[in-house]
Amino acid sequence: MARMTMIEAIRDAHDVSMSRDEKVVVFGQDVGYFGGVFRCTKGLQQKYGMQRCFDTPINESGIVGTAVGMAAYGLRPCVEIQFADYMYPAYDQLVSEAARLRYRSNGDFIAPLTVRMPTGGGIFGGQTHSQSPEALFAHVSGLKTVIPSNPYDAKGLLIASIEDNDPVIFLEPKRLYNGPFDGHHDAAVTPWSKHELGEVPEGHYTVPLGKAAIRRPGADVTILAYGTMVHVALAAVEETGVDGEVIDLRSIVPLDLDTITESVAKTGRCVIVHEATRTCGFGAELAALVAHHCFYSLEAAIVRVTGYDTPYPHAQEWDYFPGPKRVGAALTQVMEAS
Amino acid sequence: MTRNKVFQLHVPEPQCRPGDTPDFSAFDVPKAGEVDRPAVDVDAEDIRHLAYEIVRVTDDEGEAVGPWAPDLTEEEALKGLRDMMTVRSLDARMLIAQRQGKTSFYMQSLGEEAISCAFQAALSPGDMNFPTYRQQGLLVTAGYPIEDMMNQVYSNSADPLEGRQMPVMYSAKDNSYFSISGNLGTQFVQCVGWAMASAIAGDTKIAAGWIGDGATAESDFHSAMVFASTFRPPVILNIVNNQWAISTFQGIARGKAATFASRGLGFGIPAIRVDGNDFLAVHAVAKWAAERAHLGHGATLIEHVTYRAGPHSTSDDPAGYRPKTEAADWPLGDPIKRMKAYLIARGIWTEERHAQAQAEIDSEVLAAQKRAESRGTLHDGPHPSSKGMFDDVFEELPAHLIRQRQEAGI
Numbered sequence: 001m002a003r004m005t006m007i008e009a010i011r012d013a014h015d016v017s018m019s020r021d022e023k024v025v026v027f028g029q030d031v032g033y034f035g036g037v038f039r040c041t042k043g044l045q046q047k048y049g050m051q052r053c054f055d056t057p058i059n060e061s062g063i064v065g066t067a068v069g070m071a072a073y074g075l076r077p078c079v080e081i082q083f084a085d086y087m088y089p090a091y092d093q094l095v096s097e098a099a100r101l102r103y104r105s106n107g108d109f110i111a112p113l114t115v116r117m118p119t120g121g122g123i124f125g126g127q128t129h130s131q132s133p134e135a136l137f138a139h140v141s142g143l144k145t146v147i148p149s150n151p152y153d154a155k156g157l158l159i160a161s162i163e164d165n166d167p168v169i170f171l172e173p174k175r176l177y178n179g180p181f182d183g184h185h186d187a188a189v190t191p192w193s194k195h196e197l198g199e200v201p202e203g204h205y206t207v208p209l210g211k212a213a214i215r216r217p218g219a220d221v222t223i224l225a226y227g228t229m230v231h232v233a234l235a236a237v238e239e240t241g242v243d244g245e246v247i248d249l250r251s252i253v254p255l256d257l258d259t260i261t262e263s264v265a266k267t268g269r270c271v272i273v274h275e276a277t278r279t280c281g282f283g284a285e286l287a288a289l290v291a292h293h294c295f296y297s298l299e300a301a302i303v304r305v306t307g308y309d310t311p312y313p314h315a316q317e318w319d320y321f322p323g324p325k326r327v328g329a330a331l332t333q334v335m336e337a338s
Numbered sequence: 339m340t341r342n343k344v345f346q347l348h349v350p351e352p353q354c355r356p357g358d359t360p361d362f363s364a365f366d367v368p369k370a371g372e373v374d375r376p377a378v379d380v381d382a383e384d385i386r387h388l389a390y391e392i393v394r395v396t397d398d399e400g401e402a403v404g405p406w407a408p409d410l411t412e413e414e415a416l417k418g419l420r421d422m423m424t425v426r427s428l429d430a431r432m433l434i435a436q437r438q439g440k441t442s443f444y445m446q447s448l449g450e451e452a453i454s455c456a457f458q459a460a461l462s463p464g465d466m467n468f469p470t471y472r473q474q475g476l477l478v479t480a481g482y483p484i485e486d487m488m489n490q491v492y493s494n495s496a497d498p499l500e501g502r503q504m505p506v507m508y509s510a511k512d513n514s515y516f517s518i519s520g521n522l523g524t525q526f527v528q529c530v531g532w533a534m535a536s537a538i539a540g541d542t543k544i545a546a547g548w549i550g551d552g553a554t555a556e557s558d559f560h561s562a563m564v565f566a567s568t569f570r571p572p573v574i575l576n577i578v579n580n581q582w583a584i585s586t587f588q589g590i591a592r593g594k595a596a597t598f599a600s601r602g603l604g605f606g607i608p609a610i611r612v613d614g615n616d617f618l619a620v621h622a623v624a625k626w627a628a629e630r631a632h633l634g635h636g637a638t639l640i641e642h643v644t645y646r647a648g649p650h651s652t653s654d655d656p657a658g659y660r661p662k663t664e665a666a667d668w669p670l671g672d673p674i675k676r677m678k679a680y681l682i683a684r685g686i687w688t689e690e691r692h693a694q695a696q697a698e699i700d701s702e703v704l705a706a707q708k709r710a711e712s713r714g715t716l717h718d719g720p721h722p723s724s725k726g727m728f729d730d731v732f733e734e735l736p737a738h739l740i741r742q743r744q745e746a747g748i
Binding site: 056061067068093110210258 | 466498500507511516524529532533558731
């Protein structure tokens with residue numbers, strides 16, 4: 001067992017997948033010779049050759065569109081969009097093509113491809129390097145959407161995504177690449193080497209899509225989160241002393257509704273946290289599901305803590321980011337409600 | 339000092355609108371046999387002229403002339419005619435069926451039959467087309483049962499696609515036919531990806547992409563061209579220029595470009611214009627491009643110059659935007675008539691045999707239609723079970739879709 005950053009874990013997942021299955025190919029902007037701007041594909045071209053790991057033109061629709069064609073041929077492409085903010089030119093290929101190919105052809109053709117993209121803010125990336133577009137994928141029938149919160153999950157979920165026979169969107173919270181960032185931007189970040197989920201087994205293992213993890217059991221309030229917000233929620237629980245149960249969803253499609261409803265039935269309260277904008281964010285879906293399935297258990301209104309419905313600002317990043325203070329205030333609010 | 343011009347937007351207009359006399363005098367029809375046939379390993383730069391001229395083989399007397407005249411066996415040539423006649427007969431029956439309310443929608447390939455039928459005849463088993471909705475000739479030529487095409491058009495109980503797709507959005511992997519999307523241009527870049535996969539896998543199969551003149555304006559056309567140029571996969575990229583994108587004439591998508599084919603030159607991709615109503619010319623150019631791909635020289639861009647003789651679809655009426663008789667005046671003629679003339683000139687066909695073949699084909703198509711209708715029509719059913727509506731969204735039915743299916747009570 002080795003301690004790894006999330007970047008190293010993602011690179012390892014590629015390595016394991018490429019060594020086990022020669023149909024796995026990896027490409028995107030800067031991913032070949034250089035190994036990716038975040039270095040998640042470093043060394044793969046050197047190890048597996050240019051036929052299986054290569055640079056592409058700056059053309060997201062081309063990256064995903066060719067991946068759909070390759071997947072239809074029988075390969076298993078795992079491609080990188082350099083930032084989730086850049087995926088919009090590929091959206092037609094994802095929504096109208098990858099997501100629907102199995103359905104529209106009645107299984108004649110399938111699209112087993114994985115599209116990785118760094119997501120979320122916290123790196124002063126402004127409005128074009130900070131977005132969290134997960135709800136745009138979750139809204140599309142036929143796409144799976146995965147968001148890991150730690151190196152162990154990142155490796156296991158990415159291998160599971162590559163092995164999945166349906167298209168998977170794999171959103172990597174870039175603020176977590178090097179450590180479990182908890183929203184305290186002015187404090188030093190603990191590296192993954194000091195975190196138990198930085199322990200990454202060697203070789204092949206998977207973390208199944210659609211299975212949430214309870215990161216901290218608690219009795220008083222259920223906190224639903226994924227990606228960076230898992231660590232923010234844990235910090236908020238610690239700092240408020242509220243006995244919160246922190247659920248890391250890991251994938252939002254498929255969604256582990258059972259773990260959510262069991263928890264809310266027990267706690268009677270629910271706070272939903274995500275970095276994406278609020279209106280029609282995935283928190284709206286979660287709130288509706290919790291209200292529908294747990295209505296008679298609820299002792300307080302469901303509260304969402306999210307990014308605001310504005311573009312992601314640059315200088316004002318930390319007022320926009322839903323940090324532990326805002327999450328803590330929501331926890332206090334639901335505990336005070338009778 | 340020059341005075342600044344007050345601007346006015348340039349909006350291209352076709353030469354003729356309803357009420358005008360069709361006029362193709364500006365359309366330069368080169369004589370058959372005049373265009374040279376280069377070696378397949380040629381550089382795009384050395385055949386720039388082929389992106390502007392038109393490869394034509396069958397002349398006005400039905401003779402196959404010039405360096406592109408293909409070496410078709412009697413059997414191959416007769417099959418070509420028969421395939422085109424089958425497509426036209428199928429289209430005619432389905433058009434009537436739609437008018438009778440037996441299905442919601444249909445798209446003919448009237449006047450464009452040579453392109454898909456001749457092209458498919460140049461491919462090998464295992465190659466893959468990424469077609470648009472107007473290449474039904476690929477399927478007919480590949481031997482896909484027309485009864486199954488009708489089952490799909492009717493969304494009936496035997497529909498291979500379980501009623502999930504609009505009419506004509508076929509999918510037939512075993513017959514070299516990728517699933518039709520309906521979103522324009524998306525398949526062009528997927529086709530390049532499929533060909534890249536063939537190269538990555540060390541395979542020998544080639545891919546063929548299809549796009550209309552109008553959809554070349556989509557950004558996916560550019561994506562396909564840049565990836566094809568960069569990675570040189572074994573691919574043939576076909577533009578079917580049938581002059582009309584619904585009501586929009588081809589000048590709207592073409593802009594200032596002299597031809598659609600010339601767009602290949604900027605990418606270093608050899609580009610050839612071909613008479614799309616000339617079965618022999620299309621077949622020869624397709625063979626050339628396929629050989630080029632098979633020998634590892636990469637992509638070819640082909641512009642098939644033709645005319646959409648029918649409406650865009652059953653939801654369209656061209657009388658609202660073009661002269662009614664324009665199709666009849668199209669200078670490249672009708673592909674079936676021209677192939678028939680060629681076969682007669684070659685001495686392997688007669689008017690009598692043609693009339694007999696027409697009757698046979700019509701009767702086969704009608705028999706297929708009866709069999710298909712015995713499995714239902716969109717109007718009368720039976721249809722595929724609605725239970726299947728939830729299948730194949732994913733490989734396995736996830737919990738939320740199980741709940742929604744229960745909610746639907748099916």
